[in-house]
Amino acid sequence: MDKKLLAMLACPVCKGELKLNEARTELTCYHDAMAFPVREGIPVMLASEARTLSTDERLDKH
Template identity: 35%
Template sequence: MYRGVAGRLVTEAGRVRRGVERAALGPRLRRFSGAKDEAQPPFDRSLLRFLVCPLSKRPLRYEPETSELINDELGIAYPIVDGIPNMIPQEARLIQKDTDVSTTPAQAVQTQLGASAFRYNGNGTLCRT
């Protein structure tokens, strides 16, 4: 009984290894180089149905010129890098002109919505209560 199981495991392991080696040599292998000759992949607009601002939980608007997701209510812009939205509040930028330059997006949200609406969790991330 064990002999048959062990034999099948060895056979399947060999097949998987060969499949991985072939896939690594295939044409889909992405080349990494210092040159930025490739355009950034486009943002999939269908994601807007699911993405919300992590601070206010409100829907976001896509701005193709700057490749950012905008929260108009709070005046925050989340960057899109390589087609992937960076939804980290500390990485967002403020877009309102009347906000102090030294203010972070998280501080601006606390000011607008009230500091009691937010708390910091164990890893230092600002969360809505």
């Protein structure tokens, strides 16, 4: 995913910062504990498409 695009994106729920999880191909908002999928290089920024982070994922931010 393009780093410039990532810098412009924000969580659609809280408008907070998103972190790229390259291993899972998703953008993560730790504030809302949501992960948005990236499909074919395109972020799917819909809350209905996001998954909820597990407790372990929330604790292991970095």
